[in-house]
Structure formats: structure tokens, C-alpha cells
Amino acid sequence: MKIKTRSRLVVFILSAFVWFALTNMKNWQEVFVGLLLSLLVSLIAGQFLITTEKTKHLFLRILAFAKYFLRFIWEMIKANFHVAYIVLHPDLPIKPGIVKVKTKLTKDSAKTILCNSITLTPGTMTVDINPDKNEIYIHWIDIVTKDYYNIDENTATISAKFEKLLTEVFE
Amino acid sequence: MINEIIGTILICAGIAFDFFGVLGLVRLPDVYNRLQAATKCVTFGTAGILLGVLIIQGFNAFGIKCIIGIIFIFLTSPVGAHAISRAAHRAGIKLTGESIVDIYAEDKELKESSTK
Numbered sequence: 001m002k003i004k005t006r007s008r009l010v011v012f013i014l015s016a017f018v019w020f021a022l023t024n025m026k027n028w029q030e031v032f033v034g035l036l037l038s039l040l041v042s043l044i045a046g047q048f049l050i051t052t053e054k055t056k057h058l059f060l061r062i063l064a065f066a067k068y069f070l071r072f073i074w075e076m077i078k079a080n081f082h083v084a085y086i087v088l089h090p091d092l093p094i095k096p097g098i099v100k101v102k103t104k105l106t107k108d109s110a111k112t113i114l115c116n117s118i119t120l121t122p123g124t125m126t127v128d129i130n131p132d133k134n135e136i137y138i139h140w141i142d143i144v145t146k147d148y149y150n151i152d153e154n155t156a157t158i159s160a161k162f163e164k165l166l167t168e169v170f171e
Numbered sequence: 172m173i174n175e176i177i178g179t180i181l182i183c184a185g186i187a188f189d190f191f192g193v194l195g196l197v198r199l200p201d202v203y204n205r206l207q208a209a210t211k212c213v214t215f216g217t218a219g220i221l222l223g224v225l226i227i228q229g230f231n232a233f234g235i236k237c238i239i240g241i242i243f244i245f246l247t248s249p250v251g252a253h254a255i256s257r258a259a260h261r262a263g264i265k266l267t268g269e270s271i272v273d274i275y276a277e278d279k280e281l282k283e284s285s286t287k
Contacts, residue, residue: 083208097273119249125210128253141207
């Protein structure tokens with residue numbers, strides 16, 4: 001099967017699933033309209049979801065994603081307690097600034113997920129990305145690295161833990 | 172019965188984290204720091220509330236809508252924060268005086284001076 005067709009099929013199934021979850025499927029008209037709209041969406045925007053052939057088996061990638069997801073939830077809980085600590089502390093212990101990290105990920109979807117995870121994990125928020133040089137600008141609420149111009153040190157502290165897991169999922 | 176207890180605990184925790192996020196929105200100094208508190212805590216808190224509702228209701232029409240809500244909050248909230256912070260920086264809003272470094276602004280100046 002060609003990649004475009006497969007991508008459209010995946011989009012069709014996903015949008016139909018969202019429709020059936022939102023409506024309660026009492027009569028055939030809702031089902032019919034839902035299928036029609038899913039078809040329309042998959043024909044218009046379907047080819048953008050999957051663009052390259054994956055080499056790894058799907059099951060291995062799902063396993064890697066589960067590993068990433070558990071790590072992400074743990075980091076997120078830590079992030080929330082971190083923010084709660086800062087906000088409740090009478091002196092507001094912050095040392096903010098914008099730093100730069102590098103990423104080795106090549107695909108847009110992988111970079112999006114990486115940036116979203118950076119935003120939701122302790123003390124960091126993605127501000128902008130430089131797609132030519134693969135550099136991400138990150139606002140850090142409490143800078144812990146001593147030399148904040150050192151890209152490698154920042155990368156090791158902020159994004160390395162997710163990058164390794166995401167490489168397994170997307171490459 | 173046990174479902175209701177777990178769900179109520181989750182909803183209370185979610186409301187608490189939402190409260191911390193709002194407190195951060197009031198107390199922290201500039202727009203970037205405020206966005207940090209707002210995205211992290213409000214995403215997690217709201218997801219907690221929805222998860223609590225899901226556990227109380229079970230997998231019926233109500234609960235599945237909660238799952239969809241959680242997925243979309245996780246996907247859209249960081250993207251919104253990223254867009255707001257980038258727009259703020261482009262509009263020229265400075266970081267607060269306590270900040271120690273702004274490599275983004277330095278790189279932008281470098282780029283502008285090299286193109287002139």
C-alpha cells in the first residue's frame with residue numbers, strides 16, 4: 001500500500017473514532033454524517049500524518065511510546081510540585097532566562113512532541129525553534145547549569161532524557 | 172463506592188493544582204514565568220479533574236468524552252503557551268529584571284546585524 005493511502009486510512013479511522021466518542025450513536029443519521037465527515041477530512045488533510053516509511057516494527061514502537069509516556073507522566077508530576085513549591089515559597093526562588101539546546105531529531109512530528117514534553121516538564125518552556133540548525137530556545141525558570149552558554153550541558157540537563165526515548169519511537 | 176472515593180480524591184488534587192497555577196499567575200513577575208505556571212499546573216490539574224470524572228462515571232458516553240478532553244488538553248496547551256511566549260518576545264516584551272540571560276534576543280540581534 002502506498003504511504004499516502006495508508007496515511008489517509010489512519011486519519012479516517014482516528015476522526016471517525018473521535019466523532020463516535022463525542023456523539024452517542026442513537027440513530028443511523030449520526031453514524032452516516034460522521035462517516036461522511038471523516039471521509040472528507042481524510043481526503044483533504046490525510047496525506048500529512050504519515051510521510052516516511054518506518055523501519056521498525058509497529059509493536060516495538062508502541063512499546064517505546066509506552067515507556068516514553070510513563071517517563072513523561074512522572075516528569076509532569078515532578079513539574080507540578082516544583083511549580084507549587086516556587087509559588088508557595090514566600091521569596092519566590094526563581095532565576096529565569098532563555099537558553100538554547102540542540103536536538104538530533106529530524107522529523108517535524110518528533111520535534112513537536114519533544115517541544116511539548118519540554119514545556120510540560122519541570123521549569124522549562126519552549127519559546128522558539130530554529131529549524132535550520134535544529135536548535136530550540138527554552139525559557140528556564142530556575143537555571144541550574146553554571147555556564148548557561150554551554151549548549152551540550154543544557155541539552156544533557158533538559159532534553160536528553162526524552163530525546164533518547166523519542167528516537168526509538170519515531171526513527 | 173471505591174470508585175467515588177478515588178475519583179473525588181483526583182478531583183480535589185486537580186482543583187488544588189489549578190489553584191497553584193492561578194496563584195503563580197498572580198505572584199510571578201513577567202509573562203514568561205506566568206505562562207510556565209499556567210501551562211504546567213492548569214494542564215495537569217484539569218486532566219486530573221477529567222480523570223476523576225471518568226473514574227466516577229465509568230466508560231459510558233460521559234467518560235469517553237473525558238478521555239478525548241484529556242488528549243486534546245495535552246496536545247493543545249503547550250502549543251498555546253509556545254505561541255503566546257513567541258509572540259510576546261517578538262512584540263518586544265523584556266524578561267523580568269531578575270533574569271540572568273536571554274540567548275534568544277542575542278541571537279536575533281546577531282542575525283539582524285549580519286543581514287544588514
